[in-house]
Amino acid sequence: MAGDPPADDRAREEAREEERLVVEAQRGSIDAFNRLVRRYERQVYNVALRIVGQADLAEDVTQDTFLLAYKSLHQFRGGIFRAWLLRIATNRCYDELRRRQRRPADSFEELTFEPRVEWSTLAAGEEPEARAERLELAGALELALRQLPDDQRAVVVLSDVQGYSYDEIAAITGVSLGTIKSRLSRGRGRLRDLLRQNPRHRELFARYWRRYDEEKQGEGRPS
Numbered sequence: 001m002a003g004d005p006p007a008d009d010r011a012r013e014e015a016r017e018e019e020r021l022v023v024e025a026q027r028g029s030i031d032a033f034n035r036l037v038r039r040y041e042r043q044v045y046n047v048a049l050r051i052v053g054q055a056d057l058a059e060d061v062t063q064d065t066f067l068l069a070y071k072s073l074h075q076f077r078g079g080i081f082r083a084w085l086l087r088i089a090t091n092r093c094y095d096e097l098r099r100r101q102r103r104p105a106d107s108f109e110e111l112t113f114e115p116r117v118e119w120s121t122l123a124a125g126e127e128p129e130a131r132a133e134r135l136e137l138a139g140a141l142e143l144a145l146r147q148l149p150d151d152q153r154a155v156v157v158l159s160d161v162q163g164y165s166y167d168e169i170a171a172i173t174g175v176s177l178g179t180i181k182s183r184l185s186r187g188r189g190r191l192r193d194l195l196r197q198n199p200r201h202r203e204l205f206a207r208y209w210r211r212y213d214e215e216k217q218g219e220g221r222p223s
Contacts, residue, residue, distance in 0.1 A: 090173060097150055
């Protein structure tokens with residue numbers, strides 16, 4: 001749109017605003033911290049929902065994340081605040097999964113919520129047939145994600161659902177890029193195996209698998 005600032009300028013502006021809010025929050029401003037909460041609460045909730053797989057647990061994780069972040073603000077020494085925040089969130093997800101010792105869901109009837117984040121490769125059309133297909137795929141994906149090991153599920157969620165870069169995921173999880181790529185490859189492969197068990201899902205997820213194969217081929221090329 002004419003007159004809008006370039007994307008890079010907007011990003012720098014937002015980064016400066018975030019830095020200002022963090023500094024003010026560290027100095028005791030509740031208003032500044034609440035503005036950070038409003039900026040990131042949806043992202044934190046969406047990540048938690050995909051990792052723990054249950055809406056009420058995701059809400060608990062989200063609340064705990066911001067409470068812990070507020071108490072630990074003095075420990076934040078700069079960098080990407082969102083990554084620092086999501087690292088707290090993913091750690092809380094792991095804690096919750098270990099504490100509850102939740103078993104993977106094994107039926108669609110156990111899904112008690114409508115997915116709130118669309119799988120990034122699915123069409124967003126809202127015709128009745130397209131919506132039904134999208135929700136069917138989202139449900140199948142939820143069930144498959146619940147059967148992944150925690151570390152693989154986290155990187156698949158962060159990369160393929162939330163769209164974070166490898167560098168961001170490394171900052172969030174605190175592990176190396178090589179480990180991120182390895183976990184992501186294993187997680188995607190396991191998802192492929194799980195979703196291929198249903199011929200319909202195998203066909204509907206074809207676009208995702210093509211992207212996965214292209215990425216694997218790209219990683220195998222000499223640099």
